[in-house]
Amino acid sequence: MRRLVALLAVLVLVDTMLYTALTPLLPHLAHELGLSKSRAGVLVAAYAVGALIAGFLGGIAATHFGPRRAVLIGLGSMGIAGIGFAFADGFWTLFAARLFQGAGSGFTWAGAFAWLLAATPRERRGEMIGTAMGAATFGAMLGPVVGAAAALAGRGPVFASLAALSLVLGAWSLRLEPAPCEVMAFAAIARALRNRRFLLGMALMSLGSFLFGVLAVLAPLHLSAAGWGAAAIGAVWLVGAALEAVQAPLTGRLVDRRGPLLPTRIALAAAAVASVGLATGARPLAYAPLVVLAAIVYGAPFTTAFALLADGAEAVRLPQGMAFGLMNVAWAGGAVAGPAAGGALAGAAGDWVPFALGAALCAGTLAVLRGRGSARRVPALPGRA
Numbered sequence: 001m002r003r004l005v006a007l008l009a010v011l012v013l014v015d016t017m018l019y020t021a022l023t024p025l026l027p028h029l030a031h032e033l034g035l036s037k038s039r040a041g042v043l044v045a046a047y048a049v050g051a052l053i054a055g056f057l058g059g060i061a062a063t064h065f066g067p068r069r070a071v072l073i074g075l076g077s078m079g080i081a082g083i084g085f086a087f088a089d090g091f092w093t094l095f096a097a098r099l100f101q102g103a104g105s106g107f108t109w110a111g112a113f114a115w116l117l118a119a120t121p122r123e124r125r126g127e128m129i130g131t132a133m134g135a136a137t138f139g140a141m142l143g144p145v146v147g148a149a150a151a152l153a154g155r156g157p158v159f160a161s162l163a164a165l166s167l168v169l170g171a172w173s174l175r176l177e178p179a180p181c182e183v184m185a186f187a188a189i190a191r192a193l194r195n196r197r198f199l200l201g202m203a204l205m206s207l208g209s210f211l212f213g214v215l216a217v218l219a220p221l222h223l224s225a226a227g228w229g230a231a232a233i234g235a236v237w238l239v240g241a242a243l244e245a246v247q248a249p250l251t252g253r254l255v256d257r258r259g260p261l262l263p264t265r266i267a268l269a270a271a272a273v274a275s276v277g278l279a280t281g282a283r284p285l286a287y288a289p290l291v292v293l294a295a296i297v298y299g300a301p302f303t304t305a306f307a308l309l310a311d312g313a314e315a316v317r318l319p320q321g322m323a324f325g326l327m328n329v330a331w332a333g334g335a336v337a338g339p340a341a342g343g344a345l346a347g348a349a350g351d352w353v354p355f356a357l358g359a360a361l362c363a364g365t366l367a368v369l370r371g372r373g374s375a376r377r378v379p380a381l382p383g384r385a
Helices: 002-020 022-033 037-064 067-087 091-118 122-153 155-174 186-192 196-225 230-258 261-279 284-315 320-349 352-370
Strands: none
Touching (some): 002 067, 002 091, 022 122, 037 067, 037 091, 091 122, 091 320, 122 230, 122 284, 186 284, 196 230, 196 261, 196 284, 196 320, 230 261, 230 284, 261 284, 261 352, 284 320
16 A cells, blocks of 8 residues: 555656646746747646546546556656657647647546555545645646756756656556456446536636646746746745645545535635735735745645545446546646636736636635535535534
8 A cells, every 4th residue: 555655646746747847947938939928828738638638538548447557558648748848849849748748647647546546445535635636746846846957957858857757657557456447337427427526526626727727827927027037936836836745635634534625615715815916916025925825725625626526436436537537627627728718818918817717716616615505515425524
């Protein structure tokens, strides 16, 4: 169990590291390639587009072929993408490499979490999910450091080394006992999409990725326009992700003890406040702490969403691999809309518009959860307070 948790923690760490590595590189690439805010948003969103395309396929692979094989497919795609990103010399080549990175993550996440839950007692589910999400946020913390290194030393050696790492992880995966395949149950998908707990998990996953997508495009460009370099921008994300890595396991334990609704409400309220603050376009010394706060609170709904999805899938007898394939689709939908729409709206009307939209979405979701009868619509888990 410990070796499996360690492997899966490293898998999601590397995946999120690749996702956030673009953050401090974005101003450099925008200058090098002459990218507008809209096109920069498209480049950020390409990863999520790949995850959206491959998310459901990853769920099918994790269910029909087994979680380990899905992980191996994802690692192969990520390795190829790393080579492409290392040597790409134009926007469309970078877009294609980023697309392949996201497609690999669709397989890796579906396989990794299905593998994890197959070996985890139900009463420790929130804790294990929180541990994995803590590793993911640690990867998000390392990503900007990797991106800053690539900006200083060149993309070639940095991303080629990360491509080689996928081979090491594949060899490690083959040394562990695989989880059994599950029976494909497409009828259970329809049941899951009528289950309120499962749908809430999907909605929270989309909202969290939307908020992060807006932040990943606009915050580095705002700080760069104020004269901050790649290293300084990477340091902001480093601090935010370090604190988020602490937050995720704590949120998971709170989910195990009190259910998912309480931490979700706290996170949504804090995320609305952070979004309003970012919408003001404050000077860097005030803006950077708001970015750190946003990184912490935008991530909390991911942990509660995972718990809701896992329990909703169990209630309707949906295989966990398929559940996390659908999770990838939900995450990718928000991660496509956040950077693409955020960049386009900011270019047309100013940065305050997408951040204000994010605050409104958080407030609206919080109002729904706090509405009359919400506790009955999303009941506490059996055995939990």
